[in-house]
Amino acid sequence: MSGVAQQVDGRRSRGFLPHRTAAALRHFALRGTAIVYLGLMVALPVAAVLTKGFGDGFDAFRDAMARPGAWAAIRLTLVTSTIAAGVNAVMGTMLAWVLVRYRFPGRRLLSTIVDIPLAIPTLVTGLMILALYGPNSVIGGFFDDLGIRIVFTPIAIVIALCTVSLPLVVRSVQPVLQELDPAEEEAAATLGAGPRTTFRRIVFPAIRSAVVAGTLLTFSRCLGEIGSVILVSGNRTGRTLTAPVFIFQLTSQFRPAEAAAVATLLFAISFVLVLVTTRILRRKEAAA
Amino acid sequence: MSTTAKRGARGGHAGILAACLLYVGLLLVLPLAGIVWTALKPGLHIVSDTLREPDVRHALLLTFQIAVITVLVTTFFGVIVAWVLVRQRFHGRSFLNALVDLPFALSPVTVGLACFVLFAPGGWLYPFFNARGIQINFALPSMVLVTIFICIPFTIREVVPVLEEIGLDEEDASRTLGASVWHTFRKVSLPNIRWAIAYGIALSTARAIGEIGAVLIVSGLIQGRTETATLFIFRAAEERQLPQAYVVALLLAAISIVLLLAIETFHHRQEREMHSA
Numbered sequence A: 001m002s003g004v005a006q007q008v009d010g011r012r013s014r015g016f017l018p019h020r021t022a023a024a025l026r027h028f029a030l031r032g033t034a035i036v037y038l039g040l041m042v043a044l045p046v047a048a049v050l051t052k053g054f055g056d057g058f059d060a061f062r063d064a065m066a067r068p069g070a071w072a073a074i075r076l077t078l079v080t081s082t083i084a085a086g087v088n089a090v091m092g093t094m095l096a097w098v099l100v101r102y103r104f105p106g107r108r109l110l111s112t113i114v115d116i117p118l119a120i121p122t123l124v125t126g127l128m129i130l131a132l133y134g135p136n137s138v139i140g141g142f143f144d145d146l147g148i149r150i151v152f153t154p155i156a157i158v159i160a161l162c163t164v165s166l167p168l169v170v171r172s173v174q175p176v177l178q179e180l181d182p183a184e185e186e187a188a189a190t191l192g193a194g195p196r197t198t199f200r201r202i203v204f205p206a207i208r209s210a211v212v213a214g215t216l217l218t219f220s221r222c223l224g225e226i227g228s229v230i231l232v233s234g235n236r237t238g239r240t241l242t243a244p245v246f247i248f249q250l251t252s253q254f255r256p257a258e259a260a261a262v263a264t265l266l267f268a269i270s271f272v273l274v275l276v277t278t279r280i281l282r283r284k285e286a287a288a
Numbered sequence B: 001m002s003t004t005a006k007r008g009a010r011g012g013h014a015g016i017l018a019a020c021l022l023y024v025g026l027l028l029v030l031p032l033a034g035i036v037w038t039a040l041k042p043g044l045h046i047v048s049d050t051l052r053e054p055d056v057r058h059a060l061l062l063t064f065q066i067a068v069i070t071v072l073v074t075t076f077f078g079v080i081v082a083w084v085l086v087r088q089r090f091h092g093r094s095f096l097n098a099l100v101d102l103p104f105a106l107s108p109v110t111v112g113l114a115c116f117v118l119f120a121p122g123g124w125l126y127p128f129f130n131a132r133g134i135q136i137n138f139a140l141p142s143m144v145l146v147t148i149f150i151c152i153p154f155t156i157r158e159v160v161p162v163l164e165e166i167g168l169d170e171e172d173a174s175r176t177l178g179a180s181v182w183h184t185f186r187k188v189s190l191p192n193i194r195w196a197i198a199y200g201i202a203l204s205t206a207r208a209i210g211e212i213g214a215v216l217i218v219s220g221l222i223q224g225r226t227e228t229a230t231l232f233i234f235r236a237a238e239e240r241q242l243p244q245a246y247v248v249a250l251l252l253a254a255i256s257i258v259l260l261l262a263i264e265t266f267h268h269r270q271e272r273e274m275h276s277a
Helices: A002-008 A019-054 A059-066 A070-101 A107-119 A122-133 A138-145 A154-164 A166-179 A182-190 A195-224 A243-252 A256-287 B003-040 B045-052 B054-087 B093-105 B108-119 B126-131 B140-166 B169-176 B181-210 B213-218 B229-238 B242-276
Strands: none
Touching (some): A019 A059, A019 B054, A019 B093, A019 B140, A059 A070, A059 A256, A070 A154, A070 A166, A070 A243, A070 B003, A107 A166, A122 B003, A122 B181, A122 B229, A154 B003, A182 A195, A195 B108, A243 B108, A243 B213, B003 B045, B054 B093, B054 B229, B093 B140, B169 B181, B181 B242
16 A cells, blocks of 8 residues: 555655536536436436327327237236246345255355346347247257146246246345344254244245346346247237237337337336335334 | 254255256356357358358448447447546436436337337437438438447446446545646556446447447348348348348347356456455
8 A cells, every 4th residue: 555655655746626616526527427428328217118108198008909809918917927026036135045054065056056147138038938848959958748738828938937937036035034043943843833934934034135136137037038038929919918018029120109108107016116115014013 | 953854954955956947057058058059050151151151241330330439439428427426416317327227227129219210200319410310310320329329338337336336535645745637546546446437348249249229229130231140140041041130149149248258257356356455
């Protein structure tokens, strides 16, 4: 540290501006850069979608919803996202628990594998499902013989959504579990509580917020997912067409206003959900 | 605890572990193995054959270009935004903070749509760029813009907590000893946040390479011109040229897993430095 100081000693008075003015200028230049960057890159596009969809009232929205399969698409996206979020809420919490509390060979490997969906292109995930469960594949053929079609049905959509959103609950719950002192659980067990009671009474209250936050993140991620879904769902109007693919189709048919209305609806759903749930959680925590 | 209860608990542990391994195995390990097997089933020559195709080469080059520009922009501005959010207090700071997270909450399709709407005829920015003869939609600029939008939060969300953690002491000391602001940043702050930046770069690169929803809308899907690697996979799969689709997908999967391993390394490094500090 002293080396750094010596090296730059005497530089303080260099420059033509008084020290304080220069500092203030720098301050505002940095802040201005941040504001302009986020304003142009984030706020402007979002405002553009909102205005395009609802700038002329609800006309664009009504037009979009009057198209065949529009409501079915929104319903399908809501249902499949809810299922995926529910499954990953349970499995993600269990995975976080296993990764934090258990010691077994391959734990580090499991931790890395859980993160794969964060890095791998979602379209590649879709192609993986196609390769594994497609009509000409081993597993797909097996299920075909049983009379169960996976690819090009809502089952494939749920599998895709579960896969791409797998890490979200795990990574939300894991740090909280790490902070939790096992002594409390041991005390509960010593006092005769079974593992289930210990989990319900000691562990779950501590991780509840993290589980809910992770589940919400999963749900809103699933609402907008397209890459992993578009190849495996078949995109049949009214049957396996999801809302994001519907938005994509509307845009390619040069109906941006209608697309924007549907996009705004999706965004509003996840936004309201997050708002309501954080409210409830905060109230519960205040009461506890 | 009685021995039966203990055994029961151990059985419960084994059951939970088995359920987790089964879930991860079915959703991730098996499909990964499946794509390796399916891609390489025709023989290894399929890899070199596919990579020699001009469409594939162009697609990979385009993805590379988009990823590089995206990472440069989001890293440079990301560090500035993180710095301002942590070190400055002003009205509207929490609003700015919320803006950073917005790309996480939006569907990539919506992002693509936003760019399309802004630069299409009748859009707010159309007159400006049209008058100068610059094409944004269905060309490289729009594809870069949407990818930047989607990658904005990564670097910022990695750097902010580290800047908060290290506090002001070291920076203040350096400034008091006469170092300039820039010098303080380079010699004191930057070494502290370098792993967070590396982490953000790796995450952004992976996301930029894998982006599909937004570029699907703004690229116009012009074969050999605005076709990224993921768009090539999409078209090849739709046109039933599955072998090529599988090979390029395998390549992207391999790149992203290497990036993931880099991310984990950066994370461990950073944690070790935090604890030793």
